[in-house]
Amino acid sequence: MRLLWLSALACNGNAHALLNYPHFEEWQEDFEWLYHPLLPSTHAFVEVEEGIEGVEILIVDGTLEEGLVKNRLVYNELLARYAAEAKCIVTVGTCATFGGIFAQGGEGRSGLHFSKERRHGRFDDFWEKTVSLPGCPVQPEVLAGTLSMLRLGEPLPLDALHRPKYFYAYTVHDGCTRNEYFEYKIDEHRFGALEGCMFYEHGCQGTFTHGSCNKILWNGVHSKTRAGTPCMGCTEPDFPRETLWRTSKHMGIPARMPLGVPRRAYLSLAGIAKAFRIERFERPMMEDERG
Amino acid sequence: MAEVRLELIEKIEGEAQVRYFYEEERVDFAEILFVTGRGIEKILEGRDPWDALTINPRVCGICGHAHLIATVRALEDCYTDLKLSPKARKVRELTLAFELLQNHFKWFYLTILPLLDLEAPRRSVLEPSRILGEMIALLAGQYPHNSYAIPGGITCEITPVDLHGVRQRHRHLQKLFRRGVIDVDLEAFVRCDRIEAMLKREGDLPRAMQRILDRGWERLGRSCDRFIVFGHNDLFVAGKSIGTRLQKHLDLRYLRESSIEGSRARRVLYREKSYETGPLARAMLLKTPLTKEAHRRYGDSLFSRILARVCEIPRLLRYTEALIASIDLSESAWIDPGPLPEEAEGTGIVEAARGSLIHRLQIKEGKIARYRIVTPTQWNLGNGSREEPGVAQSALIGLHREDPAELVFKAFDVCSVCTTK
Amino acid sequence: MIKEQHRAEKKAKRRGEIVRTALKLFAEKGFYATTIPEMARDLKMSVGNLYNYFSSKEILAQEIIREISAYLGARIREVNEAELSVREKIRRIVTIYFETARDEPEMIDFFLRVYLSNREVFHEGCEGMICVNEFVTEIMIFFDDGVASGALKNQDFFSAFGLFMGYLGGMVFLNGENILPRALEEYVDDISENIYNALKVS
Structure with missing residues (x-):
């Protein structure tokens, strides 16, 4: 061809x-x-x-x-x-x-x-x-x-x-190794760490960006979000937005919701997830698990 | 009667045009034109300074990582008291060096060999390029276009498993270099100062250099014989060299940019003089034995230029091997530097594949007020006047109609996309 | 089949009665002074049967706070979904709160005197704000919309939440202690305006 x-x-x-x-x-x-x-x-x-x-x-x-x-x-x-x-x-x-x-x-x-x-x-x-x-x-x-x-x-x-759709029906969030920190609403994230999710503070757009970055790994080995760099939404029509490294929030509530998730559903789930302190997510991944 | 011919130079990073002015059978003058511009510096103005970490790698698809490192250095320069762990510094040095290596392979195989009518299997370039991409991605998330270097360090934690992946690929790469480029012991080759000894080995480098000699092109492409290197680390030294006369001290205040009529590239001068930057300049500053010998014989010609660039590969391989071995993974990957000052200025300097890359920014009221990028191609390919021609212009002037002007031109390795930032 | 349905309906009705009676007692006497036998007596049912519905006093208290939250959440949701200015929305929310305090005083009393005062009762099962999730979610949505529309100042959630809800709770408390010289409804305009002024973009 x-x-x-x-x-x-x-x-x-x-x-x-x-x-x-x-x-x-x-x-x-x-x-x-x-x-x-x-x-x-x-x-x-x-x-x-x-x-x-x-x-x-x-x-x-x-x-x-x-x-x-x-x-x-x-x-x-x-x-x-x-x-x-x-x-x-x-x-x-x-x-x-x-x-x-x-x-x-x-x-x-x-x-x-x-x-x-x-x-x-x-x-x-x-x-x-x-x-x-x-x-x-x-x-x-x-x-x-x-x-x-x-x-x-x-x-x-x-x-x-x-x-x-085979490539863009997924979100960049799919397959990210930091997913659990998102699911359980652990909003602390520090750069230079294996732990944490960049959605809450550092502008990660993975949950509302179409792409296969964490399904088909980059160079066959890794991805930006796995490496602690927020997804910049580079496959989306509005790329590049402003203030890319900070999550835009309204009184602490993320201004953009995960793809297709109604805000009320997100906030209800977040409220429930946040109520629990799960010990595993508060200690370094490489430390021993308890009992 | 003067004859004018306009030629499009393609298969470089982007395109450029050269307008040749012939007098009799020789190039009497040449103008280098970059006709498109993208406006990156303007796009950055008014943005949050951290946005530059995302935007700037996209200046260039081949040397974008150098732009990232220059950006983070410029941002870090805005702090008065910023701490960077040796680990973060070394990992950044590594990924930057990997990009240099990849660029050198790509240029030698995709640009230079075809102009010498030499063929090499496609995998000679694809394999090292791909492996180097993997090595960067293991540390930085992806290649091209990652943003893992941030003020205070790097975004990711590196595990011994990641480093192991890098080490394995490094060994593979050394093997590929010896199998394809030149079959030598790296340690010995770095000390080698005899061109004949190099030519006797097996590999695409000796084949290419022999072809240049066979065609009698070894003295073509000589220019101003002035070299400049702004970046320095454990591998390169900064300074300028006029012929072989060295001066280590440089002051950015003497750097001056000026716009060129009809071209989107700005010319750049140091103390009102043009200088060559890049691997030949770096080798001249370091007086590396083989390049020094080539320069003694053939001057700052395309022979020396090509040899200097390919000879950076083994030096980079040894440098990165030592770096990998010296990384202490127990150190912090990132040390919180606190918020950027609301008002500040910063400069970031990097030795990129094609030479010195300088980023300068000014922050006002917490936003980027001004951003300026000086690329290696501006030094080498920037246009001058008939009285004061630029580096590549000087190399082209005087060429015979039969001479390989395109090779002379491309021996500088034109990064048009960077230059038309 | 019909019989089964009938039984379920009857059970739900009985459950509702228990919650209402318990709410009344808790609000009046506090959590610890209220006993299960006392509730059973008021409901004219045996203690054993009551335990069939709720296995402990704590679980009953948790059910009550969830229902209060759902009740207030549903009413604030109507406000959130209406095409109103932020200023007007604040007025409506204040009105809802004070109306509830007037018409269902035990709801607000329970919230202030039991839920906020006896936190140990809610540790297991009502961690964080789970049991008031519906109410808090609607307040979050109100704030989010307010900031997105440019009317409210973008600030920390709890700073704004505390200002809004602490103020209303304080007024209901003063009213309950018969300290307020005027009826609660008469304060709606002033209080709404104060909240708006405190939260709006400066």
Whole structure:
């Protein structure tokens, strides 16, 4: 299957992350790069501007900007030309999907279909054939897996923002090693410790962020939340929010609730959980358990 | 009659354009242009200072970790009395060094070898890159784009099991280096000062260097022969070197940035002069034997530049091995430094893969009032005038039409995405 | 089948009677001075039968506080779900509290004189605020909405909770001691305004 990778305002993080895919060599045998920003490709970028044939999947990376010229042509026009030809379009990363960080750095910037969560409609003709893969960066397993499933023509159920459910129906909270501290409402968390949950004080967005970070581990070994770094919500339309390392609270009550959980249900459960002092959660994990 | 040709440089981190001015058969002048800009410094203004720890790694997909470390150092510099455990300092040094290693592998295999018409199995680059990503992730959660370094230390506790995972991969990596890059004993190679001895070994490094010699390119790409290194640790020393004349003392007050017409990159000068930064500069400051010998023979050419960068790999491998062995896991991973001051200024300096990276910020009323990033590519690729050309410009000027201009250019390793921050 | 249903209904009714009688006695005489035989006598049932419903005085007291919390919680929830200004919501909550003190004085008395005074009775089974969860949850929601709408100052939960509920409890106590010169309802406007002024964004 022939892939064309076009980057607008990007950091190349998605392209580099893909190289970490454990089966990259074997995976790549099924694909041909018509153009890729790092890897050897069939065409040079100048040829892509002149016009090439046979694009099957168009991969859009980076924040779009009105009037942006990468070499000779207006990037959005180049994009529209190949988008019309491609069978399928995949937006890789939060920048290409929702605008992301760089959308905040200038006027006329957005994702392919979205400005944050709002559909801007400029490329609406291509909406039906677009798959959104947000993430900063997107996990290599998510990108490689999606492309392989598209190649095989396997069904790929999408959510309302066109994110494949197989990867984005989970929350980042799912599979976090700190889950018990969340469940039992232990709100103390100190950086540099194995224990504790960052939801209450340190801005962790894992419970309301769609993604597989703690299901498909990063680099096959770890995740940010497991390593005590709060989830920054990087797969979501409003990434990056302000004051990322502090939980926004109203009189001590978290301003954002876990995904789909009504506030009344959350507060009732929290009230009950908080009533109990569970000794195990108050001592270091590596200390001996009692009786 | 002068002829002007505009070329797009791709397969770097982002893109750049070079406008060549030919006089007869030679490059009479060259302008390096970065046409896109992203506005990271502006995005940071008005934000909570800690937000920079999340935003800044995203400056760059290949050297984002260096940006994180520079950010945390700049934030820590805002405190008057901040404590950092040796463990936290060492773990940060480790992950930073792993990124340098990964960048060196990627650049040598993905950028340099194809320009020398040399092929290597794809796994020569994929395997070390992936393993180094795992090593960073074991300590920092993920790679690329983690934010595990925070004022006062690191977010996570490291267990002996994590460290064991790092150690095993380190051994694997050493094996891959000897099998692919050059088949030598690391200890002996670091002391080696004979280019012929290096060329006799098996591996992609001797193959590449021999190819440069065979094609008679070893003296191409010479530039101003002035080097600068701002970062220092147990591996690198800070200072500047004009030719081989060293001066250890640097003062950031002499650093000056200026905007360049038609380009989104700012040029940066030290005492009104351009300097080369990066592995060759670091090697010149340290007088590492093999690079010193290359420089004696061929000057600050692409030969010396490429050799210096690849020769950083064994030094980084030994450095990280010693670091791993010296970590005392009983120390604190994080020591609460208290809230950041409401009004402060801080500077964070890091030796990134491509050279010195400097972050400077100003906090007013608890928010970021100003953030400035000076990247290695600004030193090396920043444009100057015909009278005072920049480092890469000087290297390109005088090249013959037949000479490998792209190789000369890419020997600096352009990080366009960083530069168009 | 119908017979079984009938029996269950009868049982629930009896249970309700026990709770009401116990509440009245507890509120009047305090937890320790009230005895199970005394309750049984008032209910015209045997002590043994009463134990079939509640296995201890503590468990009965806990059931009572849960019911009071559910009662107040449900009424405050109506306020939370109404389209009202924060100022008006405060007035409604104060009114609910004082109305309850007037119409169901034993509820508030029980809350102040038993639940808050005999904490040892509630240690097992009513840890923390479990037994007043419904009431506290609605107060939390009221505060959360108030801060989110920009009307209330964002501060520590307990600082705000104590100010609000401590004030109302204090007034009911003064009223119970017949110290207040005027009827409790006549204080609603002033007290609501004081609470609003104390909690609003400065």
